[in-house]
Amino acid sequence: MGSTSSEQQKNLLSKIATNHGHGEDSPYFDGWKAYDENPYHPTKNPDGVIQMGLAENQLCFDFIEDWIKRNPQASICTTEGIQEFKDTAIFQDYHGLPAFREAVAKFMGKVRGERVRFDPDRIVMGGGSTGANEMITFCLADPGDAFLIPSPYYPAFDRDLRWRTGVQLLPIICESSNDFKITKAALEMAYEKAQQANINVKGLMIINPSNPLGTILDKETLQTIVSFINQKNIHLICDEIYAATVFSQPKFISIAEIIEGDGSCNPNLIHIVYSLSKDMGFPGFRVGIIYSYNDEVVNCARKMSSFGLVSTQTQHLIASMLSDDEFIGKFIIENSNRLATRYKNIRRELDKVSIGCLKSNAGLFCWMDLRKLLKEPTLQEEMVLWGKIIKEVKLNFSPGSSFHCYEPGWFRVCFANMDDETMEIALKRLQKFVKRSKEKRCGSKEEILQKQSSAKHLIS
Ligand SMILES: Cc1ncc(COP(=O)(O)O)c(C=O)c1O
Numbered sequence: 013m014g015s016t017s018s019e020q021q022k023n024l025l026s027k028i029a030t031n032h033g034h035g036e037d038s039p040y041f042d043g044w045k046a047y048d049e050n051p052y053h054p055t056k057n058p059d060g061v062i063q064m065g066l067a068e069n070q071l072c073f074d075f076i077e078d079w080i081k082r083n084p085q086a087s088i089c090t091t092e093g094i095q096e097f098k099d100t101a102i103f104q105d106y107h108g109l110p111a112f113r114e115a116v117a118k119f120m121g122k123v124r125g126e127r128v129r130f131d132p133d134r135i136v137m138g139g140g141s142t143g144a145n146e147m148i149t150f151c152l153a154d155p156g157d158a159f160l161i162p163s164p165y166y167p168a169f170d171r172d173l174r175w176r177t178g179v180q181l182l183p184i185i186c187e188s189s190n191d192f193k194i195t196k197a198a199l200e201m202a203y204e205k206a207q208q209a210n211i212n213v214k215g216l217m218i219i220n221p222s223n224p225l226g227t228i229l230d231k232e233t234l235q236t237i238v239s240f241i242n243q244k245n246i247h248l249i250c251d252e253i254y255a256a257t258v259f260s261q262p263k264f265i266s267i268a269e270i271i272e273g274d275g276s277c278n279p280n281l282i283h284i285v286y287s288l289s290k291d292m293g294f295p296g297f298r299v300g301i302i303y304s305y306n307d308e309v310v311n312c313a314r315k316m317s318s319f320g321l322v323s324t325q326t327q328h329l330i331a332s333m334l335s336d337d338e339f340i341g342k343f344i345i346e347n348s349n350r351l352a353t354r355y356k357n358i359r360r361e362l363d364k365v366s367i368g369c370l371k372s373n374a375g376l377f378c379w380m381d382l383r384k385l386l387k388e389p390t391l392q393e394e395m396v397l398w399g400k401i402i403k404e405v406k407l408n409f410s411p412g413s414s415f416h417c418y419e420p421g422w423f424r425v426c427f428a429n430m431d432d433e434t435m436e437i438a439l440k441r442l443q444k445f446v447k448r449s450k451e452k453r454c455g456s457k458e459e460i461l462q463k464q465s466s467a468k469h470l471i472s
């Protein structure tokens with residue numbers, strides 16, 4: 013680069029290239045860097061950082077690998093599948109393989125308990141739901157427009173929905189006092205605030221099941237949301253990528269079920285984003301989709317999808333896997349059983365050191381309450397605690413502030429991206445840290461007993 017100053021270099025690039033919209037410099041990504049620099053390994057690096065900041069689902073790979081072995085024709089790189097190789101390699105149509113769209117539509121229905129049907133012709137491919145979310149934003153809003161979004165919310169939305177589109181995200185503030193529920197009052201307040209600031213609100217974005225809360229929206233809340241967006245005549249984007257991670261009652265209700273039974277809802281305003289990154293555990297395959305009830309959006313998104321298609325090879329494999337009804341039926345049950353076991357374990361172990369979590373029944377994480385461990389209830393103290401946990405305890409989980417949570421002391425802990433042994437070690441480290449922190453504050457067990465007995469002497 014010779015002597016070009018960084019300022020001159022900056023001017024050579026676009027505003028998008030040089031702004032900070034990617035959000036890479038947030039604690040959410042800093043935690044990942046801390047892990048990358050010193051990753052835990054049971055024998056090679058037992059004192060390394062354990063990654064609990066990554067919402068990955070690795071619990072069912074034995075099940076999936078077994079299917080792959082039994083179905084060699086599903087892969088184009090095997091003797092049994094090679095005859096599909098040439099056709100798969102030479103051409104890609106942005107409509108996607110019909111077999112792929114049919115299989116995804118069927119899978120979406122299955123995951124939602126067959127209570128609703130999806131039309132394969134409405135399925136548009138995106139590069140993961142990251143690509144799908146950006147694409148739907150491009151279709152619905154112009155730079156400067158805004159989407160309302162309940163907070164806390166998935167940190168990378170600041171990148172996915174805002175960075176290249178120029179769209180703003182305005183939080184709907186949800187609070188722990190009612191388990192972070194989305195209320196009509198909170199929706200109205202966020203909308204009103206935008207109006208006062210002269211911001212054009214184009215839609216509302218929800219994540220159901222929620223990342224980071226792991227909770228699902230009940231029927232009444234979904235109905236409130238649908239009537240709100242209809243009344244304001246704004247769009248509703250529902251990111252439902254955790255639909256099959258629901259591991260206990262109550263059951264998941266998709267927005268598709270709500271609008272089917274609601275004649276007063278304008279379906280042109282409703283769009284679902286889905287992917288196989290969480291439900292099947294395949295983020296590497298980049299299978300994301302938009303399912304819109306609006307024909308114009310389907311047409312436009314399909315044209316835009318050229319920028320983020322799913323490779324034909326992946327479509328081919330996925331079409332075959334998802335249309336195996338028996339396998340998928342068993343997978344959905346096994347996946348949810350294994351998640352339920354993990355969730356129970358983590359709750360039980362945290363309970364032993366009196367640490368609570370928001371009650372949840374979905375997702376790949378829990379929303380842990382460490383408010384008791386803060387010196388003061390401030391976001392600065394949350395960062396101090398987070399830094400300590402990464403440096404001293406060598407656990408990376410993400411602070412609530414990175415999810416735009418306004419109440420300090422909440423942390424998201426991912427529990428499905430590691431094996432049982434690593435999980436056990438992570439929980440032991442955490443228990444030890446909590447005990448030590450409490451002792452530092454109140455004294456050790458012996459000191460407490462001593463204090464209690466001298467207090468008794470004083471009274472008697
Ligand atoms: C709510 C939500 N939407 C989208 C994504 C991105 O997923 P994908 O890998 O399909 O791009 C994530 C990933 O964590 C997420 O939690």
